Amino acid sequence: MNKQTSLTDIARVANVSVATVSYALNNRPEVSEKTRQRIKEIANQMNYHPNKAAQGLRTHQSRLIGMLINTFNSMFNGELVDDIRETLDHYGYSLVVIGNSNADLIDSQLFDALIIFNYTTTKSNLTALIERTKIPIVLMANELDFANVDNIVIDNQSAITNLLKQYEKSQHQNICFFRGSRNSYNSAKRFASCRAYFEKYHPEYDVAAHTFNGHLESAPTYPIAKKLLSEKKYNFFFCLNDMMAYGVYRAASELHLKVGVDFSITGFDNAPKSGEIYLPKLTTADSQLNTWSQEVAKSLVSRLEHPETPAQKTILVPTKIVQGASILYK
Amino acid sequence: MNKQTSLTDIARVANVSVATVSYALNNRPEVSEKTRQRIKEIANQMNYHPNKAAQGLRTHQSRLIGMLINTFNSMFNGELVDDIRETLDHYGYSLVVIGNSNADLIDSQLFDALIIFNYTTTKSNLTALIERTKIPIVLMANELDFANVDNIVIDNQSAITNLLKQYEKSQHQNICFFRGSRNSYNSAKRFASCRAYFEKYHPEYDVAAHTFNGHLESAPTYPIAKKLLSEKKYNFFFCLNDMMAYGVYRAASELHLKVGVDFSITGFDNAPKSGEIYLPKLTTADSQLNTWSQEVAKSLVSRLEHPETPAQKTILVPTKIVQGASILYK
């Protein structure tokens, strides 16, 4: 491993001072155009690349944005991450993704800002992390009230309301709900919205009594759905995410029941490739990825460049109902 | 953003020199046990965390391992990444994942070693990157011959041979192949193995003439499969990955043809959750994730800790055939 070329090396070769080299390469006005060109040339030839550690140490900023995720398995939506990465890139920041268990990296002052993508975690875990971290943070699946935190989250409530409008329109009466763990922000929000809706419009219907925990996955949902479907107790399956809806689809297929004919079902998320997998197409709520990623990136960048701007607290990302053929309108 | 506590801060409070603090916190023998305890106590109270940039600048190592991936969408196998992360963690290294487009980070001497997970890229791109990087590198889906590079890849050839044994056993005759782009290392390797096999055992069968490009995805495979299935020209669909097999499943379902009854099909990868999605279960080749991640992590760590050890060049990760019910044995 022979050493990388440093500013000093270039200065020596170019017969100028390190300051001049630094000025030249950073496109600063202090240096003449001629010198700049000459130095850039030399730097290129010597295959120079600035040392990020040194830059960071000196300037107290790395232009690195850390994204924290639960597990790499949980990265259900790479497209969203790609979008954020691209936007940040455009503003001169690099996105690096790390697992929850490497959260100590955050304490080592490696990142200028943080995106927390975890959607399953306890509030106290998160709080502890945030309290000792002073850099700008965006939470994408949580709502916490700290001076340095923006919450940019799906507008679960309006989505649920719109989904439930479909339910009303379909004139079903026997609805059941599939939710996930209480530690999932989205699942909790969505469920709360369901309860609030029924509280208001159908107070006689005890939502909790007709709710099952599918753990946000298809596998645990499947056996429950199979039992419920064969009992014919419910004819509307309201799933708080698409994966659980898939578990119901599978149960139905094995029981030779037709989705959208023998019973109705909705999902949430509009999971990528769902169009290919759900037959017939699932009616679900799509979180507008583009809007979401833009908001996240812009929020971080603006707070990085204008530290005086206060955090905007909570921003709700709109959703759109994607009409499938999974509901039977009587 | 009030400043983080530094070694100097601690030294001042503890009334010792920075050197002593550094010794104490790094568990070095130069300092008395009593002082160490006292300093650790203080560091804790002051919520001290070492500055990685400074450490890196001084020691010329970051204990950061970079993983390069195409796009975050392409992260088909988070489990593998999680496994690698965990093993590296155990050895005191942190894994950080970055997108292809941020490859410049690599030049900034941020990482001690590199894992390149891209499975679709041109060789020249990769070569350029590797040639200017002197740190240890592991390629997980490519084979390149450089002093600092280990290739730790799926044993595609033996897997294909085993899969084709199933074909022989099934006594089918009309086989067609679905492959991906030539830029995909795995697809290319697998296809070459198919050709070599037929060259040897069925030289009369023109593999190339019965091969279709499904781009490794189900969507583009689906219409081709639908056409082929309705023409009834082939009764064995040999897919070079599971996603394409899914496209065939879907086409079959729409044509009311039964997988494993009306025709046979195999995949490759044993994609996670495939058990839930493929009905009936797909016969496919499983790359042993555990072995793979262990090999990757260990290779890097050993070369990091014992730089004199030469790279092992190519290591083939064994696969195992997973028997589904997607083949009709006549």
Added chain:
DNA sequence: CTGTTAGCGCTTTCAA
């Protein structure tokens, strides 16, 4: 327009 120099936070040699 260019150079000198201090210093970011840390590790490590050398001296005490």
Added chain:
DNA sequence: TTGAAAGCGCTAACAG
């Protein structure tokens, strides 16, 4: 057992 000091590569204030 502890401290003083140099220096990693870079930026930026200041002097010329």
